[in-house]
Amino acid sequence: MTFLRVIVFSTVLLGFYALFAHTLPQVEPDLSEPVEVSTDGLDMEGMIALGESLFTGKGTCTLCHNGMGRAPDMLEMDLAATFPSRLADPKYTGVSAGKSGPEAIEAYIRESMQHPSAYVVAGFGKKGTNDTESPMPVVDKAPIELSNVEMNAVIAFLQDRAGLEPTVPLPSADEAPVAETPSAEGMVEAPVTDALAAIDKYNCAACHNLKGSGADLGPELGGIANRMSRAEVMEAILDPNATIAEGFSAGLMPQDFSEEMHTSELLLIVDYLLALPEAAPKEEVDEEEPLATSGLEVIDKFGCAGCHDLDDSGADVGPRLQGIAKRMSREELQTAITDPNASIAEGFEPDLMPDDFGDTIADSEMTLLLDYLMNLPE
Ligand code: HEC
Ligand code: HEC
Ligand code: HEC
Incomplete structure (x- = not known):
């Protein structure tokens, strides 16, 4: 039942324009503006479906939460067992420490998204921080910027996967609608027209230290013009596994930019990267x-x-x-x-x-x- 509802919901609401662009090519909607999905009247099954689409889409959660070992693979693991064991872990001192039940798990997931370092799953912390600092970005701030309703939807999705009745509130009629950029399969999105917007669109800053994100899952790109040619930068984006930056693992950088990216966007990004000044050296004192x-x-x-x-x-x-x-x-x-x-x-x-x-x-x-x-x- 839930599954059917997921299909119906995502087809009707999220994939609406995709469907049209696909089957009726003469009806060309203007895709340069995000499509507004009304959250008015959304029931819990709709919230769960919305959460799923945010988890793999706008939320970029599956960039890291996948089988590559960079973050717990939440779509594969047994969440019904994992969440309670996190709350019971003596190392966990966050908002739900010592509590149990679906509300406590709701609070734990919300805290994971807003204060990722409140609890760092062993072995997943930033290098050299002894699992005290999480590499996960705060998801209600740029570049991901999920709204409250969207975070609630993601929580509902994860609670549902953990076999729990979601405890999040349904969006009220006057709550801001969710802006969802259409990205359903088979549809080509209109290109963005400036470099920073392109970097946002493809979430480069989630892994690279761009726009001040401080992310270090991928190499520092400041001063890249000093070590790579224009052609090499393009190849690094379009075919990331052709050469692997020293000290980083293959397979982490998304492989499908060559299919998703417009040429005009690629050129904007490459120009932007090649003009980046050398990054300020990290404070050595803190490093050691x-x-x-x-x-x-x-x-x-x-x-x-x-x-x-x-x-x-x-x-x-x-x-x-x-x-x-x-x-x-x-x-x-x-x-x-x-x-x-x-x-x-x-x-x-x-x-x-x-x-x-x-x-x-x-x-x-x-x-x-x-x-x-x-x-x-x-
Ligand atoms: C740039 C990589 C990255 C992105 C993007 C990311 N995460 Fe994470 N996340 C991590 C890492 C690494 C951990 C494990 C370390 C920790 O506990 O903070 C983690 C931990 C978590 C946990 C705790 C999991 C557990 O096993 O207890 C939750 C919940 C979570 N993330 C939710 C999300 C959601 C929801 C999104 C998308 C809106 C997201 N994350 C996006 C890297 C990421
Ligand atoms: C993220 C979890 C994790 C951390 C952190 C970790 N270990 Fe381990 N360790 C394991 C696992 C799982 C095994 C069993 C699998 C194996 O033998 O590799 C293991 C095996 C071992 C063994 C072999 C034990 C035996 O009975 O054969 C020793 C010794 C050990 N670890 C010591 C350490 C020390 C010392 C540290 C800290 C410097 C450490 N471990 C940190 C997970 C961890
Ligand atoms: C999920 C994490 C992730 C995302 C998202 C990501 N990258 Fe990467 N990137 C990496 C990793 C890891 C490497 C190093 C391994 C390799 O060379 O493939 C890398 C390597 C690179 C390199 C080569 C750097 C060097 O020193 O050799 C460039 C250039 C680059 N990325 C640009 C981008 C751009 C532009 C985007 C957005 C369009 C982007 N990346 C998105 C993880 C990511």
């Missing part, structure tokens, strides 16, 4: 975290206890480390930390434990860490 001076500090700095039970915290993403000296030599322990996928502890998944500790843990810190773990009692 001080070296930890005890085993416990190392564990704290690198977030081991978020996944491992070290002090009866109950964390169970990775094996308990109490009494590890009975199971492993010091050398084996070091390898398990620096090259976690070399052998996988029985009953646990590979690829969960960060694999860059060999680079990020200083030698002096490694010694302290091994001393500490080898002496951890059963």
Whole structure:
């Protein structure tokens, strides 16, 4: 029933113009203005459907929340189990800490969108912040800018996926309608006519530090003219996997700009990027975290206890480390930390434990860490 309703709703309201542009090419609607979707009279199933279209569309959530491992894959994972376990996590101190039930989960999702760093899922924090800072952009600010009604719709969608009755309010008749830029399949959107609008349209600033977004999922593009030719910049946009920027993973930058982008937009973006001044060097002082001076500090700095039970915290993403000296030599322990996928502890998944500790843990810190773990009692 919900599914049918989703199809009907999205076809009728969101895909209306697409359908027309598709089947009746003589009726050419003006697509340069966003289409206003009235939220007047929307019921909860409509909210859920709207939330789904925002999640994959305007909200750009699936740019990161996908199977690439950059963010929890919310469309695949078991949300019914995940959300309650987040609220129960002793590391979570946000608005719903210690609470349970659908309202608490509503508040948790809203907080995730407005204050992403209130809780950072272990292993997903910004590099070097020990999972204290989330790379996720605030979604009710530019460039994503979801309205309250739109955030409620996304929450309704996620609550529904978690098997809950959505608890968000329905939009009232006088609430501002939702502006939805049509982007249904099969339709070509009218090109935008300035570079910043094009960068917004394709959400480059969600991953690159553009327009002051501070994002660092993709390389800094300031001063790019000094290291890439015009042709190379174009190729990097149209065929991102042809060459991969050092230190970044393949497959993350969207592959379909070549199909979606108008040539005029590409030229605007490329001109804009090539004119960007060299980015101000980051403050080195902030970058260098001080070296930890005890085993416990190392564990704290690198977030081991978020996944491992070290002090009866109950964390169970990775094996308990109490009494590890009975199971492993010091050398084996070091390898398990620096090259976690070399052998996988029985009953646990590979690829969960960060694999860059060999680079990020200083030698002096490694010694302290091994001393500490080898002496951890059963
Ligand atoms: C630029 C990448 C990026 C975008 C875009 C993004 N997120 Fe996230 N999100 C993350 C990362 C990384 C995490 C995990 C770290 C954390 O907990 O903050 C996360 C965590 C979350 C969580 C907590 C998940 C959990 O397992 O507890 C929710 C809820 C969430 N995001 C919702 C959204 C929604 C809704 C959107 C779109 C409106 C969105 N995100 C867009 C990167 C992103
Ligand atoms: C979901 C994240 C994401 C989005 C959205 C994104 N990029 Fe990227 N981009 C990356 C990543 C990661 C890399 C590095 C890997 C690679 O080279 O493919 C990259 C690489 C690049 C490079 C090459 C930089 C270099 O130093 O080699 C350019 C240029 C670029 N992106 C421009 C853009 C533009 C323009 C847009 C918007 C039209 C955009 N990107 C949207 C993630 C993203
Ligand atoms: C994001 C979760 C996560 C973090 C953070 C993490 N680990 Fe792990 N760890 C795992 C998982 C999952 C396994 C089991 C799979 C494997 O063997 O790679 C594991 C395995 C291990 C093992 C092997 C244990 C055995 O019984 O074979 C050791 C030792 C270990 N981790 C130590 C550490 C230390 C020390 C830190 C911090 C510097 C750390 N881990 C951080 C998830 C994590």
